[in-house]
Amino acid sequence: AQKVTQAQTEISVVEKEDVTLDCVYETRDTTYYLFWYKQPPSGELVFLIRRNSFDEQNEISGRYSWNFQKSTSSFNFTITASQVVDSAVYFCALSEAQDYGGSQGNLIFGKGTKLSVKP
Amino acid sequence: DSGVTQTPKHLITATGQRVTLRCSPRSGDLSVYWYQQSLDQGLQFLIQYYNGEERAKGNILERFSAQQFPDLHSELNLSSLELGDSALYFCASSTDSQQSDTQYFGPGTRLTVL
Numbered sequence: 062a063q064k065v066t067q068a069q070t071e072i073s074v075v076e077k078e079d080v081t082l083d084c085v086y087e088t089r090d091t092t093y094y095l096f097w098y099k100q101p102p103s104g105e106l107v108f109l110i111r112r113n114s115f116d117e118q119n120e121i122s123g124r125y126s127w128n129f130q131k132s133t134s135s136f137n138f139t140i141t142a143s144q145v146v147d148s149a150v151y152f153c154a155l156s157e158a159q160d161y162g163g164s165q166g167n168l169i170f171g172k173g174t175k176l177s178v179k180p
Numbered sequence: 181d182s183g184v185t186q187t188p189k190h191l192i193t194a195t196g197q198r199v200t201l202r203c204s205p206r207s208g209d210l211s212v213y214w215y216q217q218s219l220d221q222g223l224q225f226l227i228q229y230y231n232g233e234e235r236a237k238g239n240i241l242e243r244f245s246a247q248q249f250p251d252l253h254s255e256l257n258l259s260s261l262e263l264g265d266s267a268l269y270f271c272a273s274s275t276d277s278q279q280s281d282t283q284y285f286g287p288g289t290r291l292t293v294l
Contacts, residue, residue, distance in 0.1 A: 092279070094280050098285070104287065105285065106285035106288075108282055108284060111282050167228055167238060168215075168223075168225060170222060172222050173222070
C-alpha cells in the first residue's frame with residue numbers, strides 16, 4: 062500500500078536554529094513523485110517542492126533544502142536559520158500512480174508536522 | 181496566491197442540510213481535485229475531474245457528489261450533512277491529469293455542521 066509517514070507530530074525550535082522534518086514513504090511504483098506543502102496558520106496549502114523518483118539530487122532553495130534518499134525511502138526537509146514566519150504545518154505527499162484503482166495523480170498525504178519557531 | 185479560488189470561505193449549517201462548495205481552477209488547468217481535511221482523518225483525497233469528466237474517486241461518501249462544468253469550474257455537493265462532515269474542504273487544480281503534475285490548492289472552505 063502507498064503510505065506517507067511523518068513521525069514528528071510537533072517540533073518547537075528557537076529562531077535561527079536549523080530544523081529537519083522527516084518524511085518516509087512506501088510505494089510499489091518505480092516511478093513516483095514526492096511533494097512538500099506548507100500550511101500556515103491562515104490555512105491555505107502552499108506548494109514548496111516536487112521531486113521525481115529518478116532524481117536523487119538534493120535541492121536547495123534559499124533557507125530550504127531537501128534530501129531525497131531512495132535507499133531509505135525518505136524525503137527530508139531542512140530549514141536553515143529558522144524564522145518565526147516558518148511556523149506552520151508541513152505536509153509531505155506522494156503522488157499515486159495511474160494503475161491503482163484508476164487513480165491518476167491524487168496525493169497521499171502524511172499527517173503533517175507542526176513546526177513552531179519561537180523568537 | 182495559487183490562482184485557485186474557492187467559495188464560500190466559511191459555511192455554517194445544520195445536520196441534514198445540503199450545501200454546495202465551488203471551485204475555480206487556475207487559468208489553463210484542466211484537472212480539479214477535491215480533498216477533505218479533518219482532525220481525525222487528516223488530508224484525504226475525495227474525487228478528481230479532468231476536462232469535465234470524473235477521473236478518479238477516493239474516500240468520498242455516497243452523500244457527496246461533484247461535477248465539473250464546461251468552463252472548468254467545479255462544485256462539490258454535500259447532502260444529509262452530519263456533524264462528522266465538519267472539515268476544511270480543499271480544491272486543487274493541475275495542468276493535466278498526470279502523476280507528475282503539481283497540484284495547486286485553493287484557500288479552502290471551512291464547513292461547520294451544527
